[in-house]
Each structure stands twice: as structure tokens, then as C-alpha cells.
Amino acid sequence: MGIVDGFAALFSSWEAVAFALLGTLIGLLGGAVPGLSSGAMIALLIPLTYYLNPLAALALIYTVSKASDFGGSIPAILFNTPGTPQASATQIEGFPLTQQGKQGKALRMAVIASAQGDFCSELLLIFGAAALAVVASKLGPPEFVAIYLCAFAVIGGLLGKSLLTGFLSVVLGLALSLVGTDPITADDRFTFGIDELLDGIELVPVLLGTFVLAEVFEQAARREALTPDQAIAGRPQRPSDNYVTLGEYRRVLPTMIRSTGIGAAIGMMPGLGSVVACFVAYSEAKRRSKTPETWGKGEIEGIAAAEASNNATSGANLIPLLTLGIPGSTAAALLSGVMLIHGIEIGPNVFKSSHDVIYGVFAAGLLCIATYFVVGYWGSRYIGALIAKFPTQMVYPIIFVTCYVAVFATRQAIFDMVVMTAFGLLGFAMKRLEMSIPAFVIAFILGPGLERAMRQSFLLDDSGVGIFLERPVALGFFLLGVLALALRLRRRPNPPADRPAE
């Protein structure tokens, strides 16, 4: 069985196990720091992955993204400040519990729900993705053109305050992905006489610039230091205020299962993200509750719903990446970047070409879940206390300097530092103008693939665009894209609380 091979591959390499565990701890601690998004954290680590073997590199990145989904709930519960956007729903019920002296119960409920949701999603990934990949491997260039365009329609439509700016972000990503050399004729294009651009714009400076440096520029514009509010924590009144009782667990179990399903379904769809999942699950759980008046005042069922759902997106997010080659979230886009760096083919054939590596990554995911459950169940209060001591005015200067050394470490090229600075300014401008950076980055990564598929499609058949209409799967994906656009146009713009994570 694939996952058995995966565990064998993982545990046969001390490096892979060590970096899986390190990634878990980094994700937990980094996710708990308000102002440091999981995307920024992962982008900062990407240059380090150059020096690792593929399994260790992917395990590091994957476990950071998983653990940070739970890590963000720690300051949300203790300090009323979500460490990551996907912990925003947890904050609603978590902080009132802290004020009642039940922070231990809240943190433990969060870790139980997170681990359960994450584990179910991981099983779906392990047993579902390979089966879907067999179907996807039969697809040809016209189908991939349709899939890419459908993905852009969904991602551009959902990841942005407005449809037009979302699409514009996608187009900018596509345009910049074309810099370098033509994939078929190998002639240079869009280099403007700069020799360093002959190989195209490197991915790492783009990721670090748009996700990390842009945030530093944003903070420079605000010059506000985010300081976590000191928790106005009450004292526990009873021993049971520090843990989740069996009765409470049984009461919230149906909600956790339902929220896991919601999170997994949303996670599989490109562009929606864990922020959407946590609020949809929270709202649904509140709607079904027999005592909705207790919500907002410290209802552990609310924490269970939000955390089970946001962690359930983690494994499900990889399904479109591994089956269709479409990264549907920021974390998946960054993971696909690492796969490209290590020469791992993205798409359905990855299960054949890199079987041990992929299943090793899944095994690392399971190891991560077990690790953050143990650490989180017994150690989250101490993590919270540690984060409270860290002055947030120091976070951005340290991040800034880390970016520059990290980007230099990839190719030892000063030019990459210049490119990163330029993309940092571009990313800052895009944030201010409410354009979508994840849509831009996903289009930047997929652009070359789309161009290649399109040119191959027109070479296959002289019927021009008719080739897309003659193939039922391609036609189906085109119609899906049109449907997604139509649904997006029908509904009102997202309120800020529902915006997908950036």
C-alpha cells in the first residue's frame, strides 16, 4: 500500500523525519505569532529547501502549513488576536472562555478538533488523490487548457475583493511568467536586454517579495506595532475548566464530523481557502445549535467547528494540485514551487514518477498531526506565554533581513535581491489596491504550463478552438468555469470576515 511505502521512505531518512518535526514546531510557533502569516513563513523557508533532499524539503513545507493552522488558534484564544486569518472564527468563542478562566479547556478543544479534522482530511488525500490521479492522467493538452482556464476563472473570481481585480491579478501573473525564453523556439522574450532574465524570473524572489516583503512595506505604511493584548484571564474555578470532559467531547463530536466534511469539501475547491471553511462551519454549527444564545460567550462547540474545518482543508488542498496540477491555495502554490525546484513533476503522473516522495510527504503529514496534538495538548499555554513576551516591533525588521539572506542563499545572486525588492513593492501596491496576491502567484506558476498546453493543443488539430469543443472533458471544464463566474456575479461581494486567506 502506498502509505506503507511512504512511512518506509520517511523513516529511512533521518533528515526527512527531523525536518518534518522541525516544520511542525516552526508552524506551531510561527502560526502563534500575530502578523506572521503561514504563507510568509513558508516562503521564508523555501530557500532552505534547496539544500535538502526532495522528501525532507516537501515534508518541511507541508508540516509548517499544517501546524500553523492550529498554531494560529493559540493567540486567538489567549490574546483575542488570531495568529493566522483562519483562526478568526476560533477567537469568537475562545477569548470569552479565557476570560472565564477556561483557557485550558478552549486550547485543548482546539487541538482535539484540529487533529481530528486534519487526520480525516489526510486520509481523504492518501486514499482519494491517487484514485483521481489515474483518471486525470488520461487527459491531454486540450483538457489541461480547459482545466487551467477554469481554475483561473474560479481563483480569479474568488480570491479578490472584485471579479475584475481578481482577473487582473491573474493576467499580471500570466504576463510576468512569460519573461525569459520561448518554451518551443528558445528565443528570448521580454528580457529588455537584461541577461539575468534569460532564464525567466526566479520563483523564490517572487514568493518572498509578494508574500513577505510586501507585508513589511505594509507595516511600514502603518507604523503600528501589533502587540497582543494581555489576556484578561480569569482563574479556573474547577479542575474540569482545564480539560475537555468526555461528555463535552460526545456533545461536540457530530459538529466536528460535519465541520470536517465542510472543510474537506471547501479545501478541494481551488481558491476558497481555510478562512472560508472556518466561517462556513462555524455559521452552520451555530445555525443548528439548540442554544444559539450561548454562542459568542464561550461555546466550545464553536471552537470545535472552526478548528475541525480549517484544519480539514489542509490535506484536501493538495488534491487539485496532485491530480490536476492546480495549486488551489497559497500553501499548495508554495508547495508546488518547492516541487518545481526539486524537479518533481506536478500533476497526476506524480504518483508514478515520485511515488515514494509523495507518500513520504503524506506520512510526514500524519507524523505532524500526532506531534502537534501532543505538543498542543500539553504545551499550548507555554507557547502562548512565550509569544506574549516577543515584542512585535522586532518581528518585521527580523523578517526583512531574513528575506534578503534567504533569497541570496538560493543562487548567490544580488540580482535576486533586486527582483525581490521590486516584487515586494508590487505586492504592497496590489494589497493596497485590493488585488489578489495568491491569484497572481498561482497564475505566475501555472502560466508556462498553460502556454505549452495551448500551443500543443493547436498543433494537435487544425480545427483551431474547435478542438476544445470536440472534447467532452474540456467542454465540461469550460462550462464549469462559466458557471463559477455566473455564481460569483450573482452573489454580493464578500464581507471582510469571509475573505479567503492571503
Place this chain on the structure above:
Amino acid sequence: MSKAKAKGKDEVSHAAKQAGAAVLALALLVPFSLAISDIYVDPSDPGFGSRDFPLLVAAVGIGLCLLLLARALPSLKEAGRGLAETWRRTARRLGGPLVVALMASLYIWAITLFQYALPTLAMTILLIRYFGGRGTVRTVVVPVIAVALYYLIFFVILGVFEEPGSVLSYDTYSFARALRRMLGLQ
């Protein structure tokens, strides 16, 4: 402020952002479009050639920009004088990022002159002070420890090679190699 006024302000702000997004995109897409004609086209290349995909991207992009501008301009015209105050507020807020971008440019230039350690130490101290850090621990101790840690991780353990500076140059690589041998990493 009344609800109607607040709503009006939101609409103007939204329109200004849409117009700004269009202008930003045009600033990138116009040079991109002009460079398309420089792309070599193989005469024997059938169907969808080397210029066609870039042309498609440029056309869609410029079309979206014009659509955004067409939607935004009526609201901006109505806002009239009020808009000038919005732009002034926006320009004031841009001061911070521009200062940091200038510092970044000087930092990169300083690395080419003095190699990595000294410019990074100076930059870290300047940035911590800029973001409000005060006191010896935050402005001296933390930067020194941070630079030392980066050196250890990237230049010693990972063996990243540093080009000699044009003003100050020293050989990090041999020193790092000796340390790596001592640590058993080489």
C-alpha cells in the same frame, strides 16, 4: 457621519482602488505589449505561434484595465475635490514603504561594497529603530545575535558563497569551510 455619506465615501474609495489597479496593471502591460513585436516568429510555425499567447494575455489585460477605468471614472468625477484629500492621505502613507524601499536599495548596494555582515548589522539596527524599538538590548544585542545566527546557518552550515566586496573584502568561504570541518559537516 451619516450612513449615506459613509456609503458614498466607501464607493469613492473602492473606485479609486479600481482605478489605481488599472493604472498599475497598465504600467506593466504596456511595455509588455510593445515588446511583443520583438518576439521572433518561425515562418514555418503553424497555427498558434510564439506571439499569439502573449498577445492574448496583453489584450485581455488591457481590456480589463479599460473596463475598470470606465467603471471607476464616473464615481471619481462625482467625488471631485474630496478626491484630492484622499490622494493626499494616500501619498502621506506611502512615505513609510518608500523609505524602507530606499533603505533596501542602499542595503543591496552596501552588500556589493562591504559584503554581508556589516551592512546587515547596520540595516537591522536602523529598521528596529524605524519600527519603534528602543533600548540597548533591542537595538544592539538582538541585531548582533541575529547576524551571527544568519552567518552560522547560511554561510557556515549551508556553505553559501559570498562574492568579495569592492571596498571591503574578506574570505568567508575558507573560514566557513574550516568551521564545517570542525562541526563534522564536511
